[in-house]
Structure formats: C-alpha cells, structure tokens
Amino acid sequence: MTLTxxxxxxxxxxxxxxxxxxxxxxxxNALFLVWAExxxxxxxxxxxxxxxxxxxxxLQTIADAIKxxxxxxxxxxxxxxxxxxxxxxxxxxxxxxxFIIIPLSQHFVIRDLNVGFLFVFSLTNISFIGxxxxxxxxxxxxxLLGSMRAVAQNISYxxxxxxxxxxxxxxxxxxxxxxxxxxxxxxxxxxxxxxxFLIFITAALxxxxxxxxxxxxxxxxxxxxxxxxxxxxxxxxFFLGEYTAIFISSAIGASLFLGGWHGPFLPGPVWLxxxxxxxxxxxMWIRWTFPRLRSDQxxxxxxxxxxxxxxxxxxxxxxxxxxxxxxx
Amino acid sequence: xxxxxxxxxxxxxLLETIxxxxxxxxxxxxxxxxxxxLVPQNKIAEVAREYFSQGYFLESITAVDFSExxxxxxxxxxxxxxxxxxxxxxxxxxxSGAPIATAPSITSIYKAADWFEREIFDMFxxxxxGHPHLKRILLPESSTIHPLLKSFKGEPKGSDVxxxxxxxxxxxxxxxxTYPQSIxxxxxxxxxxxxxxxxxxHGVLRLLLHxxxxxxxxxxxxxxxxxxxxxxxxxxQNYLACWPNFxxxxxxxxxxxxxxxxxxxxxxMGVVPPPRVEYIRVLTTxxxxxxxxxxxxxxxxxxxxxxxxxxxxxDDREKVLDILEAATGERLTYDYFRFGGVDHDIPQxxxxxxxxxxxxxxxxxxxxxxxxxxxxxxxxRTKGLGLLSKxxxxxxxxxxxxxxxxxxxxxxxxxxxxxxxxxLDFNIPTRTDGDVxxxxxxxxxxxxxxxxxxxxxxxxxxxxxxxxxxxxxxxPKGEYYSSVESTRGxxxxxxxxxxxxxxYRIRLRTPSFSNLNAIIDMLPGCLISDVIAVLGSTDxxxxxxxx
Numbered sequence: 001m002t003l004t005x006x007x008x009x010x011x012x013x014x015x016x017x018x019x020x021x022x023x024x025x026x027x028x029n030a031l032f033l034v035w036a037e038x039x040x041x042x043x044x045x046x047x048x049x050x051x052x053x054x055x056x057x058x059l060q061t062i063a064d065a066i067k068x069x070x071x072x073x074x075x076x077x078x079x080x081x082x083x084x085x086x087x088x089x090x091x092x093x094x095x096x097x098x099f100i101i102i103p104l105s106q107h108f109v110i111r112d113l114n115v116g117f118l119f120v121f122s123l124t125n126i127s128f129i130g131x132x133x134x135x136x137x138x139x140x141x142x143x144l145l146g147s148m149r150a151v152a153q154n155i156s157y158x159x160x161x162x163x164x165x166x167x168x169x170x171x172x173x174x175x176x177x178x179x180x181x182x183x184x185x186x187x188x189x190x191x192x193x194x195x196x197f198l199i200f201i202t203a204a205l206x207x208x209x210x211x212x213x214x215x216x217x218x219x220x221x222x223x224x225x226x227x228x229x230x231x232x233x234x235x236x237x238f239f240l241g242e243y244t245a246i247f248i249s250s251a252i253g254a255s256l257f258l259g260g261w262h263g264p265f266l267p268g269p270v271w272l273x274x275x276x277x278x279x280x281x282x283x284m285w286i287r288w289t290f291p292r293l294r295s296d297q298x299x300x301x302x303x304x305x306x307x308x309x310x311x312x313x314x315x316x317x318x319x320x321x322x323x324x325x326x327x328x
Numbered sequence: 329x330x331x332x333x334x335x336x337x338x339x340x341x342l343l344e345t346i347x348x349x350x351x352x353x354x355x356x357x358x359x360x361x362x363x364x365x366l367v368p369q370n371k372i373a374e375v376a377r378e379y380f381s382q383g384y385f386l387e388s389i390t391a392v393d394f395s396e397x398x399x400x401x402x403x404x405x406x407x408x409x410x411x412x413x414x415x416x417x418x419x420x421x422x423x424s425g426a427p428i429a430t431a432p433s434i435t436s437i438y439k440a441a442d443w444f445e446r447e448i449f450d451m452f453x454x455x456x457x458g459h460p461h462l463k464r465i466l467l468p469e470s471s472t473i474h475p476l477l478k479s480f481k482g483e484p485k486g487s488d489v490x491x492x493x494x495x496x497x498x499x500x501x502x503x504x505x506t507y508p509q510s511i512x513x514x515x516x517x518x519x520x521x522x523x524x525x526x527x528x529x530h531g532v533l534r535l536l537l538h539x540x541x542x543x544x545x546x547x548x549x550x551x552x553x554x555x556x557x558x559x560x561x562x563x564x565q566n567y568l569a570c571w572p573n574f575x576x577x578x579x580x581x582x583x584x585x586x587x588x589x590x591x592x593x594x595x596x597m598g599v600v601p602p603p604r605v606e607y608i609r610v611l612t613t614x615x616x617x618x619x620x621x622x623x624x625x626x627x628x629x630x631x632x633x634x635x636x637x638x639x640x641x642x643d644d645r646e647k648v649l650d651i652l653e654a655a656t657g658e659r660l661t662y663d664y665f666r667f668g669g670v671d672h673d674i675p676q677x678x679x680x681x682x683x684x685x686x687x688x689x690x691x692x693x694x695x696x697x698x699x700x701x702x703x704x705x706x707x708x709r710t711k712g713l714g715l716l717s718k719x720x721x722x723x724x725x726x727x728x729x730x731x732x733x734x735x736x737x738x739x740x741x742x743x744x745x746x747x748x749x750x751x752l753d754f755n756i757p758t759r760t761d762g763d764v765x766x767x768x769x770x771x772x773x774x775x776x777x778x779x780x781x782x783x784x785x786x787x788x789x790x791x792x793x794x795x796x797x798x799x800x801x802x803x804p805k806g807e808y809y810s811s812v813e814s815t816r817g818x819x820x821x822x823x824x825x826x827x828x829x830x831x832y833r834i835r836l837r838t839p840s841f842s843n844l845n846a847i848i849d850m851l852p853g854c855l856i857s858d859v860i861a862v863l864g865s866t867d868x869x870x871x872x873x874x875x
Contacts (some may be wrong), residue, residue, distance in 0.1 A: 294857045
C-alpha cells in the first residue's frame with residue numbers, strides 16, 4: 001500500500017491505521033459479545049437480562065466499562081508490583097495481534113502469513129504466560145492455584161487443538177488461511193473433517209477458559225482464580241482478552257471448517273462474521289448448559305480421548321489423501 | 329442391625345452392671361425419652377461404649393447449670409423406631425474457680441462427642457479430660473467468658489464492639505504465629521483458609537484446609553461466625569417470646585423448627601391442637617421442605633459450575649414462597665406456628681394456588697432429571713465422592729438426607745410419628761452408595777414425596793378452628809425432649825423447665841452441626857473442587873450450626 005511514497009513512513013502509517021481499526025473492532029466487538037452473552041444466558045435461564053440502559057440494555061456494557069475505568073486500581077501489599085502490572089497487558093496484547101491474519105475475504109486480510117494459523121496459536125500461548133504471572137505475582141493462594149491450573153490446561157489442550165487442524169492442512173496443502181479457505185469453494189471441511197471439528201471446538205473452549213473447562217477461574221472454588229486480586233480496568237483487560245480469544249478461536253474455526261468467506265448472495269466478510277458469531281453462540285450455549293469438569297478429569301479428557309482421536313483422524317486423512325493421489 | 333430386644337437389653341444392662349444412682353422410666357410421648365439414668369462420672373465411658381456397640385448414635389451432649397454443680401446430659405437414640413434415652417452425670421463445681429468443672433471425655437468412642445464437648449467447654453467451662461484438642465468452638469478462642477453459666481449476666485453493650493475487634497485481631501495473630509512454622513516443616517504442604525468470605529461456603533464458614541498441591545490432606549471446619557446465642561436469649565425470655573428465634577435458626581427451612589418448638593410445648597402442657605391446625609402445619613412444613621431443597625439444589629449445582637439450574641430452582645422456589653407468603657405473611661424467617669395453633673388461618677386462594685403448582689412442579693422435576701441427574705459431567709463429578717460409611721454416620725450422629733444417602737431409612741416423620749404423619753402415605757427414599765450423588769438423588773426424591781404428601785391432604789383440610797383456647801404462660805416443671813424431621817435431619821429441643829415464666833435451659837440439637845462434623849472424615853484425599861461438592865452435598869445452613 002502506498003500513501004506517501006516513503007517506504008518506512010508508509011509502513012508506520014499502515015501499522016497505525018490497521019492497529020486503530022483492530023483496536024476499535026475489538027472493543028466494539030467485546031462490548032457486543034458481553035451484551036450478547038448476557039442476553040443469551042438470560043434467555044437460557046428464564047430471565048430478561050439487561051433492559052434499562054439503551055434499547056434492550058444494549059448500552060449496559062458501556063455503562064459497566066465506564067464503571068470499571070473509574071474504579072480504583074488496587075495493589076495487593078505483598079504483590080510483585082511490576083509483574084502484577086505487566087500481566088493484564090501480556091494477556092490482552094497477543095490476542096489483539098492475532099487479528100491480523102484473519103481473512104475477511106480473498107484479498108481483505110491484513111497480513112497473509114505463510115505460517116498461517118500457527119501464528120495465532122503461538123500468540124495465544126503468550127497470553128497464558130500472562131495468566132500465569134498474574135496468578136504468581138498476586139501472591140495469593142487462590143490466584144496461584146488458578147494460574148497453575150491454567151498452565152496445565154493450556155499445555156494439554158494446545159496439542160489436540162493443533163492436531164485436529166492437521167487433517168485440513170494436509171488436504172489443503174497449506175498453512176496459509178487464505179489458501180485453506182479458497183480450497184473450500186466446493187465443500188466445507190466440516191463435511192470431511194467432522195470429528196476434527198468436534199475436537200477443535202472442545203479444545204478451543206478449554207483454550208479460552210470457557211465453561212465447562214473454566215477451571216482456572218472457577219468462581220465457586222477459587223473465588224475468581226488467577227484474577228482474584230485484580231480490580232478496575234486491569235480486571236477488564238482480562239475480561240476483554242477472554243472475549244477476544246473466543247472471537248479469534250471462532251473466526252479460525254469458521255475459516256478452517258465452515259468455509260470462511262464462502263457463501264451465496266452476501267459479501268464474504270458478512271459470511272465470515274455470521275459463521276463466527278454462530279460458533280460464538282454455540283460456545284455460550286455450552287457454557288450455560290453444563291457443569292464444570294474437575295481438573296484431573298479435564299486432563300484425562302485431553303490426553304486419553306482428544307489426542308488419540310486427533311491422531312487417528314490424521315492417520316485416516318493421510319491414508320485417504322494418499323490413495324486419492326495414487327488413483328487419480 | 330439392631331433387634332427389638334435391644335431396648336430391654338440396654339436398660340437391664342444399665343440396671344445390672346452400672347447400678348445408676350437414680351433411674352426413672354419416662355413416657356416417650358411426653359418427655360421424649362424412654363428412661364433417664366444418673367450414672368457416676370467414671371462410668372460414663374463404659375455406658376457410652378455399650379450404647380455404641382448396640383448401634384445407638386449420640387444425638388446430643390449438653391449441660392445444665394445448677395447452683396452447686398453442672399449436670400451433663402447425654403441423649404442416645406437409634407436408627408429406626410425412636411428409643412431415645414437420657415444419661416446424666418454430675419460435674420461438681422470447682423470451689424477454687426478454674427477450671428469450673430471437670431468431666432471425662434467420650435471422644436474416643438463417639439466422634440460426634442468432639443464438637444459437643446468443645447461446645448460445653450466453650451459455654452460452661454467444663455474441662456473434658458482425655459479430649460484431644462479441647463478449645464472453644466463457637467466463641468473466639470481468646471474470649472474469656474462462659475455465657476451459659478447462670479452467673480454470666482452479659483456485658484455492657486458499648487464494650488462489645490471493641491472487645492470483638494480485639495478478639496478478632498488476636499485470633500488472626502495467633503493464626504499467623506501457629507501455622508507458618510508447620511508449613512516450614514513440611515515444605516510441600518500449605519494451609520488454605522477457605523472462607524469465611526468465600527462464594528461457596530454457604531454463609532460464614534471457614535474451612536482450614538491442609539493441602540498438598542490441590543489435594544486435601546486434612547480439613548478442619550471453623551465455625552461460630554454467625555453465633556447469636558439463641559440458647560441464652562431464650563433463657564431470659566418467656567416462652568411466647570422465643571418464637572422468632574426458631575425462625576432464625578435455619579432460615580431456609582424455618583417451618584420445621586417452628587414445628588419442633590410447637591410440639592415441645594404442646595407435649596409439656598398436654599395440649600392437643602385442633603385437626604385443621606395439624607393439616608395446615610403439615611402442609612406449610614412440606615411446602616417449606618420443597619423450597620429448602622430447591623434452594624439447596626440450585627446452590628449445589630452452582631458450586632459444581634452449572635449456573636443455569638440455579639435460576640430454574642429459584643423460579644420454582646419463588647412460586648412456593650408466594651404460596652407461603654399468602655399464608656404466613658413471611659417469605660423466609662417464618663414465625664407462623666403458635667402453641668396449640670397457627671398465627672392465622674390460611675387464605676381461600678391458597679388451595680387453588682397449590683393445586684396449580686403441583687403438576688407444574690412435577691413437570692419441572694422431570695426436566696431436572698433429564699438435564700442434571702443424567703448429565704455425564706455431573707455424574708463424573710459426584711459419583712464415588714465424599715463417601716459416608718454407616719460406621720462414620722453412626723459415630724458422628726449424622727441424620728437427615730445425608731444419612732439416607734448412606735442407606736439408612738431413618739426419618740422421624742415415620743420413626744417417631746408426630747402430627748398427622750402416621751395417616752399419610754409417603755416413602756422414605758434411600759440410596760446405598762453414601763456418596764455425593766446419592767445425597768443429591770435422595771433430596772430430589774424427597775421433593776417428590778413432599779409433593780405427594782401435599783397432594784394427599786390438600787383436599788382434606790377440615791374446617792374448624794385454627795387455634796386452641798387460652799393457655800397458661802408457664803410450662804409445668806420437668807424435662808422435655810422433642811424431635812422433628814427438619815429439612816436437614818433430626819432437630820431436637822431439650823427443655824428444662826422450673827415452672828416459671830422463662831425456660832430454665834433450652835438446648836437446640838441442630839442436625840447440620842453433626843452433619844458438618846462428619847465432613848472431617850469425608851474430605852481427606854479430595855481435590856479442592858471436590859471439597860466444594862462434598863460441602864454442598866451436606867446441605868448446611870450456618871446460622872443453624874452456630875445458633
């Protein structure tokens with residue numbers, strides 16, 4: 001893209017422009033998701049949800065955000081101040097940067113990286129370091145327990161999450177998201193890779209710390225888990241990070257399994273958003289339906305069920321692809 | 329387990345072997361006990377061992393302050409038809425002051441005696457010799473008073489706040505001094521104070537967990553944070569003024585506590601309430617039982633991380649509360665029963681409202697069954713967890729749904745029948761596993777049974793008076809024990825009346841107190857997530873434990 005002709009200036013301006021767009025989108029999107037979650041959970045739970053601020057309580061989240069911004073930021077006396085300050089940023093920033101590779105249409109993508117969605121997964125892993133140091137630096141037992149659980153959970157579920165996508169990579173022959181989506185113009189990968197889709201959704205739920213895998217913040221056990229000691233906008237950053245992570249996972253899921261921008265009548269970006277929000281809705285639906293798993297059961301599910309099935313899926317896909325090539 | 333011969337056995341055994349100093353037969357229908365015996369102090373351990381071997385559980389230990397000595401009163405009862413008996417020992421007051429009196433401990437025989445004896449030590453200053461860790465239980469450890477002694481007259485109100493703050497600070501300091509040393513000794517282990525401010529302790533309970541990673545090595549419930557001293561309060565009030573106290577013990581299921589007090593005084597005075605009153609009482613109590621179980625179910629599933637059932641349960645509970653509000657004018661701390669009657673008659677519109685509620689709630693119970701009881705995650709979380717064996721249930725004196733989850737069909741509505749329960753047709757649901765899941769299923773089934781009871785009597789409420797005539801203001805001199813099946817187990821009241829306008833001593837035997845004590849043996853080996861599930865499954869209400 002050329003704006004001024006000067007390469008360095010161009011690059012800087014592009015980064016600022018894209019950065020602004022992404023931050024704006026993320027903020028508005030998170031506000032919308034929080035509102036949607038409240039409304040959906042309310043409908044599931046025989047309630048009305050927020051009603052009074054704005055139409056159907058649409059501005060309630062903004063009111064809450066203002067409340068959170070105006071709150072005092074509390075430093076626990078025994079905390080490690082610098083790391084305590086750093087943790088929310090470390091959680092939020094990587095999730096934010098993951099936006100740059102989501103392809104809204106064939107050409108509408110900020111950076112079309114050839115490592116593709118691996119980049120997203122490596123970034124979301126950085127945010128787990130943030131979660132861990134948040135719990136560690138708080139110097140609170142509940143927070144520490146929460147962050148310990150978070151690390152164990154992340155390490156376990158990263159593997160099935162990646163393995164479940166390998167079948168698609170093998171079929172499409174590329175890690176690049178635009179290639180994978182373009183490959184799906186005849187049929188979506190959910191048709192051929194349905195078991196992988198189930199594994200992906202389960203592992204993505206666990207990666208985003210969502211119920212029934214919300215053990216790092218299990219509020220009935222660990223008060224609030226790793227962010228027990230956080231208040232005000234620092235807490236809000238964790239919250240924002242969580243919702244953005246859900247959105248990113250869903251967007252990746254929509255691109256990998258649901259054909260990304262493909263769809264009749266409507267333009268590509270609209271289709272992608274629709275599919276993403278459908279997955280987000282499923283995630284919320286699951287959250288408000290199931291009780292929480294125990295941490296050891298969570299590990300057993302990852303290592304004894306998801307990983308073997310994902311491996312098996314890769315094997316079957318590999319055999320099918322081999323014979324397809326062999327015969328054609 | 330226990331044959332019909334046992335009753336004569338234990339009595340004969342007492343008369344032959346122990347040779348009690350005093351012995352008298354009582355009427356179970358009036359005094360609530362079969363016999364009482366005064367035994368020498370040094371024989372109490374032997375008596376307790378015999379009771380334990382014959383399958384009796386320790387219902388309560390309490391003390392009564394007489395001017396010369398303290399009388400320590402043991403109530404033993406049996407699973408199955410009520411065979412309560414009362415054993416007393418005397419603990420003469422020490423002339424030199426501290427300790428006020430001494431008595432032998434029976435903690436090595438009954439685990440339940442641990443907390444009961446600590447409570448007596450707390451309230452009367454009786455030192456139990458042989459108790460492994462005799463310390464205060466309801467009052468702060470640094471307090472210096474023994475409030476249930478007749479010589480204690482209370483302190484001026486202004487000093488209370490300062491005193492309390494001072495005591496709390498001292499408690500915190502002693503904790504800091506005591507525990508870090510033990511942490512250093514075993515460097516992988518640490519202590520976690522779960523509570524008193526914690527989302528899932530259902531009130532102000534502190535669980536002191538000794539942890540290795542997430543695994544519990546040891547757990548100690550610390551109670552007393554909502555202690556208001558109902559027993560002392562009632563000693564300085566007249567009998568009628570005690571009513572509100574019974575609504576505030578277990579605020580979730582207050583109706584059965586009303587029932588217990590009404591039965592106690594009616595038995596003592598020889599009053600038989602009119603039939604309409606009996607029907608109204610059973611109707612409101614069973615509705616309240618449903619409301620209480622619904623609250624438990626919602627919060628229990630919330631503890632397990634299922635948020636949605638909470639709202640469904642509260643939606644149903646709201647309907648029950650609306651019905652009860654129409655009858656009593658209250659939604660939570662019911663103060664509805666009176667001696668020989670109820671406060672006012674039920675309104676006309678209550679019967680159709682209940683008739684509408686019954687089929688709707690049956691539908692809901694089916695939904696709960698589909699959504700929760702058969703949920704895979706729920707089953708995995710609760711099956712085989714928090715095991716309560718029959719031996720432990722006996723040793724701790726566990727009653728109520730927790731006991732029925734361990735396979736013992738003990739329900740005072742059938743075992744010690746009161747009011748119109750003998751005429752009603754209802755089952756006592758039991759499960760044999762003794763785990764968290766069984767206790768859950770038992771409570772859900774109990775809601776169905778309560779619904780069955782309501783359906784039976786709703787059309788048969790006889791017309792008539794809703795209260796009996798004028799009653800005397802005092803209770804005849806004597807000792808009375810009355811027991812009802814509350815939502816949480818058997819709730820007993822022991823009354824010592826000296827014939828005056830105030831009770832001389834009222835002892836409240838609250839079921840959750842013993843039930844909570846039993847989790848000490850259920851928790852070791854659990855993870856933190858399981859602690860919450862086990863605690864939730866015992867269905868405790870803290871104000872009832874702390875009294």
